[in-house]
Amino acid sequence: MGKKDKKQFAIIGLGRFGSSVALSLSKAGYDVLAIDSDEERVQKFSDEVTHVVRADTTDEASLKALGIRNFDTVVVAIGEDIQANVLTTLLLKEIGVPHIVAKARNELHGKMLEKIGADRVIYPERDMGMRVAHSLVSANVLDYIELSPNLSLVEVAAPQALLGRSLAEANLRARYGVNVVAIKRGEQIIVPPLPSEKINDKDIMIVVGTNDGVQKLEELE
Numbered sequence: 011m012g013k014k015d016k017k018q019f020a021i022i023g024l025g026r027f028g029s030s031v032a033l034s035l036s037k038a039g040y041d042v043l044a045i046d047s048d049e050e051r052v053q054k055f056s057d058e059v060t061h062v063v064r065a066d067t068t069d070e071a072s073l074k075a076l077g078i079r080n081f082d083t084v085v086v087a088i089g090e091d092i093q094a095n096v097l098t099t100l101l102l103k104e105i106g107v108p109h110i111v112a113k114a115r116n117e118l119h120g121k122m123l124e125k126i127g128a129d130r131v132i133y134p135e136r137d138m139g140m141r142v143a144h145s146l147v148s149a150n151v152l153d154y155i156e157l158s159p160n161l162s163l164v165e166v167a168a169p170q171a172l173l174g175r176s177l178a179e180a181n182l183r184a185r186y187g188v189n190v191v192a193i194k195r196g197e198q199i200i201v202p203p204l205p206s207e208k209i210n211d212k213d214i215m216i217v218v219g220t221n222d223g224v225q226k227l228e229e230l231e
């Protein structure tokens with residue numbers, strides 16, 4: 011049983027990406043409706059998430075019959091078939107789904123989804139590639155999220171060069187234009203950290219800054 015007072019999610023398209031989203035939500039205790047037009051995929055997931063149905067979501071009547079309007083968030087994870095992805099998003103918008111998240115294959119596809127009214131457009135391959143690249147360049151980088159084309163949020167292991175210094179002494183804002191928004195220390199999360207907070211070995215700093223500044227911090231040993 012899912013958590014009844016929690017959000018209801020529907021995931022359309024059970025490829026690698028969609029199935030991962032559906033399984034993660036299901037494991038977190040949410041009710042998930044998973045939809046795919048392929049009978050084999052539907053069979054495969056029938057034991058794993060709350061509800062799995064076979065439907066072609068480019069068909070308006072089928073979508074309505076699923077009661078898709080009652081879901082808080084619908085994720086369009088159809089990958090290869092751009093036309094089916096766009097058409098499904100358009101229909102969901104027309105039906106009045108409150109929050110639509112759609113996966114784009116490329117920038118042009120993403121623009122189209124935004125124009126149609128997708129509330130959030132995601133580029134899983136591009137974003138994952140970027141995150142992996144940052145973690146390859148610097149062993150200190152644990153995660154990387156692009157907030158805008160020139161601003162990013164990075165989770166970075168405290169570099170040796172900063173250990174024992176307070177945030178005021180490290181002076182990262184003036185040196186690199188980055189702000190330390192939180193420090194993870196074991197189980198503890200210090201947010202917001204005071205200027206007097208000393209950087210310890212094994213601390214994980216969560217910083218926001220320009221791509222240039224963040225890159226300089228990543229390059230610190």
Ligand code: ADP
Pocket residue numbers: 022023024025026027028045046047048051065066067068087088089090091094
């Ligand atoms: P990924 O790149 O994440 O693996 P795929 O393109 O391989 O994505 O998978 C997308 C899934 O979407 C497939 O399982 C496919 O059967 C499903 N799909 C494609 N078109 C439709 C549609 N019109 N209605 C519902 N599901 C669809």
